[in-house]
Amino acid sequence: MHPRNYGPIENATGVGVGHSEQSGEFVIFYIQTENEILQNVGYATNGCHDTVVLGSMFTEMIKGESLDYAARATVKLREKVAQGPVKQQACAQMVLTAFEAAQIHKNEKAHGSTEELHAIEIGMKCEVEV
Amino acid sequence: MMDATLFQRKHQLWLRIAFLSFAINNPSIKNRLYEFSQIEFRHLKWVAGSLYENNVSYNYERDTLFSIESESFFTLVRTTINEIKSLHHVYDETPLGERMRHDENYMLSTLNAYLEKISLDEILSAFNRSLNWPDALLSVSETDALALFLFEELYKEYELIMVYFYRQIRATTPAQVTHFQDLMDESHFHLRSFAEMMTKMGILSLPRTLHSRTYEITDMEKFLRGGIIEEENAKEECRRLSSSITDEKLSAFFEFINYQESYHIEIMKKLLGEF
Numbered sequence: 164m165h166p167r168n169y170g171p172i173e174n175a176t177g178v179g180v181g182h183s184e185q186s187g188e189f190v191i192f193y194i195q196t197e198n199e200i201l202q203n204v205g206y207a208t209n210g211c212h213d214t215v216v217l218g219s220m221f222t223e224m225i226k227g228e229s230l231d232y233a234a235r236a237t238v239k240l241r242e243k244v245a246q247g248p249v250k251q252q253a254c255a256q257m258v259l260t261a262f263e264a265a266q267i268h269k270n271e272k273a274h275g276s277t278e279e280l281h282a283i284e285i286g287m288k289c290e291v292e293v
Numbered sequence: 294m295m296d297a298t299l300f301q302r303k304h305q306l307w308l309r310i311a312f313l314s315f316a317i318n319n320p321s322i323k324n325r326l327y328e329f330s331q332i333e334f335r336h337l338k339w340v341a342g343s344l345y346e347n348n349v350s351y352n353y354e355r356d357t358l359f360s361i362e363s364e365s366f367f368t369l370v371r372t373t374i375n376e377i378k379s380l381h382h383v384y385d386e387t388p389l390g391e392r393m394r395h396d397e398n399y400m401l402s403t404l405n406a407y408l409e410k411i412s413l414d415e416i417l418s419a420f421n422r423s424l425n426w427p428d429a430l431l432s433v434s435e436t437d438a439l440a441l442f443l444f445e446e447l448y449k450e451y452e453l454i455m456v457y458f459y460r461q462i463r464a465t466t467p468a469q470v471t472h473f474q475d476l477m478d479e480s481h482f483h484l485r486s487f488a489e490m491m492t493k494m495g496i497l498s499l500p501r502t503l504h505s506r507t508y509e510i511t512d513m514e515k516f517l518r519g520g521i522i523e524e525e526n527a528k529e530e531c532r533r534l535s536s537s538i539t540d541e542k543l544s545a546f547f548e549f550i551n552y553q554e555s556y557h558i559e560i561m562k563k564l565l566g567e568f
Contacts, residue, residue, distance in 0.1 A: 170357065170502055180506070187519045189506055207504040209452065212445050215501070 166215050168222035172205040176272065178280040179264025181257040190218060191280070192261035196269060199230050206261065214254040217244075221258055230266070237262065253285075260285050294385055295343050300351040302383075303340055305359050306376055307333040308499060310400075312361040313369050315488035316419035316497055322407065327485065329400050334481075336393050341462050343389060353455055353503045361499055366415040367408060374404050423495035429540035436494075439543075442534055443491050444498075449527070450484040451500035452507060453477075456516075459508040472564045479557060483550065513568040517561050524561065528554040 175193040182189035188210045195203040204226050206218040221240060225233040237259050244255040260283050268281035310333055314326035344351050363369050377397045384390035407413050426436060454477050461473035491497040510516045528551050535547035 165498065166501065171354075171504075187516070189504075191504055191506065207502065209504070209507040212441060 166219035168205050168219065168226065169215075170205055170207055172203045175205075175265075177265040177267075177269030179261045179266070179268050180280055180282040181260030181262075181264060181285055182282060183253075183257065183285055188214070188257065190214060190257045190261040192258070192265040194262070194265045194269060196230065201225055201228055201230065201233060206258065208257070210254060210257060211250075213251050214257060217251070217255050218258045221262070225262075233262070256285050294383060295340060295347070295387075295389075296349060297344070297351040299380075299383055300337070300340050300344060301354060301356070302376070302380055303333065303337045304353065305355055306373075306380065307337050308355075308359075309361055309369075309373055309376065311485075312488065312497065312499065313366075313373060315485065315492055316361075316369070316417050317366055317415060319413065319415065322413070325403065329403075331481075332396050332400075336389075336396070338458065338462070339389055339392075341458070345462050352505055353508065355502050359499075362420045362497075364417055364420070366413065366417055369417075370404050370407055374401060377401055377404075418495055419492040419497040421495040425494060426540075426543075427493055429543060431538065431540065431543075435538050435540075438534060438537065439490075440494060440496060442530060443487050443494070443496070446527070446530075447484065447487045447491065448500040449523075450480045450487065452503060453480045454484065455503055456508045456510065460510065460513070466567055469564065469567050472560050472567070475560055476557060479553060483553070486546075486550070514565060517565050517568070521558050521561050524554050524558050 171191075172193045172195055174195055176196050177194045179192045179194075180189055181192070188208070190206055190208045190210060193203075193205040194201055204222045206222055208214050208218060217240075221236070224236045224240070228236070240255060241259060244251050264281045264283045267283075268276075268278065271278065271281060307330055310326055311330035314323050314330055317323050317326065341351065361369070363372075377400060381394055381397065384394050424436060424440060426439060431439065457473045457477045457480070461470055461477070464470045464473060488497060531547045531551035531554065535544045535551065538544050538547070
């Protein structure tokens, strides 16, 4: 499996984490912006295959695009996965929350924060369906 | 010099040799290379131990261009030889540096001997993405389920090996060392089994890189309780595959793995008593 944009990026302007305390799963999202354009993005996860695929798809969708476009893409992806299984919704939630956290981190850094990243816990849990 | 860069390169060398052994079909070369990979894993453990004792931080990152894929066995052997040779320039004169150099000199002589036998230059089908299980006729849905399972579990076994590895270096009692070793040994076997199945299907690939959040576990009790639930899920996946795949041999293999997971849970429960 060769997911796109997997792994940390250099000179990230924002680093965010979406994680589930229940399952210990997380997505970490890296963004590098210039004039509100996402010049580079990356992500990593210890989650399932669906999370990896969704992360790969989403980063491909928004890379090189504006933050406004990314916000619209987020809504679209959320709508799309809402029609699918609950498990996939949790995976998408983790990816999108991590992206949101990365943007918050970017803004906090611009206001002087020295935190390494911003983390947001999600309520949903991605687990193997039985 | 013992530093984080050496750890990263030894980590990659372990993976390189292990995955070369998974990719090749010749049984005697496969076994010899797997033994070499296990020697490299022990080197890695000793390097990590030395770094930890000296308060030098290291991580599980890999070079972004690191790859183990090629159609040619000889190409991969040559890459391995070059990597080992370049590592010898950075080993220090400590007993560990000497040990690693001696072990790898023997590996180099074996690898060079392979290159002298042109008939050994096998065309590797491990990476050709044929997505076909050659040992039985599987339906499309069975094949898809098997491929997905193998991708997921290959990553999980690698993750488990490296989490246990991290904790074993930091173990504070002999019982912890033993239990983490048992768990690592089991996961090595599973990793090898799943990787060789992926080779048969032409879908062998490296597991994705581990982020430090995955293995820098501070709350071991929570981690072990989560691990027990994960083992239960893995058992369920094996049971589901075993019952949905109609091929008897494959089904029996997943039943076998399923029962192994049961004992992992027992080892984890013993470990819980240690934290």
